[in-house]
Amino acid sequence: xxxxxxxxxxxxxxxxxxxxxxxxxxxxxxxxxxxxxxxxxxxxxxxxxxxxxxxxxxxxxxxxxxxxxxxxxxxxxxxxxxxxxxxxxxxxx
Amino acid sequence: xxxxxxxxxxxxxxxxxxxxxxxxxxxxxxxxxxxxxxxxxxxxxxxxxxxxxxxxxxxxxxxxxxxxxxxxxxxxxxxxxxxxxxxxxxxxxxxxxxxxxxxxxxxxxxxxxxxxxxxxxxxxxxxxxxxxxxxxxxxxxxxxxxxxxxxxxxxxxxxxxxxxxxxxxxxxxxxxxxxxxxxxxxxxxxxxxxxxxxxxxxxx
Numbered sequence: 408x409x410x411x412x413x414x415x416x417x418x419x420x421x422x423x424x425x426x427x428x429x430x431x432x433x434x435x436x437x438x439x440x441x442x443x444x445x446x447x448x449x450x451x452x453x454x455x456x457x458x459x460x461x462x463x464x465x466x467x468x469x470x471x472x473x474x475x476x477x478x479x480x481x482x483x484x485x486x487x488x489x490x491x492x493x494x495x496x497x498x499x500x
Numbered sequence: 501x502x503x504x505x506x507x508x509x510x511x512x513x514x515x516x517x518x519x520x521x522x523x524x525x526x527x528x529x530x531x532x533x534x535x536x537x538x539x540x541x542x543x544x545x546x547x548x549x550x551x552x553x554x555x556x557x558x559x560x561x562x563x564x565x566x567x568x569x570x571x572x573x574x575x576x577x578x579x580x581x582x583x584x585x586x587x588x589x590x591x592x593x594x595x596x597x598x599x600x601x602x603x604x605x606x607x608x609x610x611x612x613x614x615x616x617x618x619x620x621x622x623x624x625x626x627x628x629x630x631x632x633x634x635x636x637x638x639x640x641x642x643x644x645x646x647x648x649x650x651x652x653x654x655x656x657x658x659x660x661x662x663x664x665x666x667x668x669x670x671x672x673x674x675x676x677x678x679x680x681x682x683x684x685x686x687x688x689x690x691x692x693x694x695x696x697x698x699x700x701x702x703x704x
Contacts, residue, residue, distance in 0.1 A: 471655075
C-alpha cells in the first residue's frame with residue numbers, strides 16, 4: 408500500500424489524496440508587463456524532472472488541506488511533506 | 501430490529517426501506533447496523549483562535565477540538581475534528597436550523613462559515629464485537645484499539661465512499677457520517693461485508 412504522510416493527519420492511503428501538479432510556482436507580480444512567451448511559460452510550462460520533484464497534494468478525502476510533497480519521480484518515494492507556506496527541505500535525489 | 505428511536509424525526513431517511521430487508525447475517529456475526537436519526541448537523545469553518553474557541557464553549561458548553569482526529573463531547577453535542585479549520589457539530593437536542601443559528605450567533609464576530617448539513621449527511625452506526633472486522637474489509641485506517649479509541653474520529657474512505665468515522669464507545673461502536681446519496685450503497689456494502697464474515701468465522 409502506497410502511503411502519503413499528511414502534515415495534519417499522519418500517514419494515509421494514497422487513494423485519499425489528489426495531486427495538484429508542480430509546487431512553488433509564483434504568480435508574476437505584474438502580469439501586464441510580461442510578453443506572451445513569458446506568460447505562457449508561467450501558465451503552461453512545467454519541469455519534467457527525473458528525480459526529486461516538488462509538488463502540491465490535497466488530502467481531499469481526509470482533512471481537505473493542500474500541502475507540498477517532495478517526491479522522487481523515479482522511485483515514487485516521497486521524501487518529505489510540508490505545509491503550504493513552508494520552505495522546501497534541502498534534498499538531493 | 502434496528503433501533504429507530506434516536507431523535508423522533510418525521511423526515512424520511514434514505515435507508516428506511518433497507519432496514520426491512522430482513523437479512524439476518526449481520527446479527528450472527530455480532531454486528532448491528534443502525535440508521536441514526538440526528539437532529540442537527542452543522543459544518544463550521546473558523547480559525548481556531550482563543551476568542552472563537554471561548555465563544556463556542558460559552559454557547560455549547562463544549563470545546564473545539566484542535567488535536568487532529570479527536571472529538572469533544574458534552575451532554576447533547578459532539579464536535580468532530582475534520583481539518584485544522586473545519587469541524588462537524590452534532591446536536592441531539594435541536595434541529596439543524598436551530599443549531600446553525602446558535603453557532604452563527606456564537607461566531608458572529610469572527611470570519612467564519614456555518615452551514616446546516618443535517619439533510620446532506622446520513623449516520624450509520626456499526627456496533628458489536630465484530631464491528632472492526634467488518635469495517636477493516638473496506639477501510640485502510642488502523643482501527644486497532646491501541647490506535648483508534650472512543651473519542652477519536654477520522655475522515656477517510658470506506659469501500660470507495662468518503663466517510664467521517666467516529667468511535668463512540670468500547671463495544672466497539674462506530675458512527676459513519678456519509679453523504680446521503682452514498683448511504684444506501686454503504687449500508688448494503690456493510691451488510692454484504694458482515695454476511696461474508698459468517699463464512700470466515702465458520703472456517704476457523
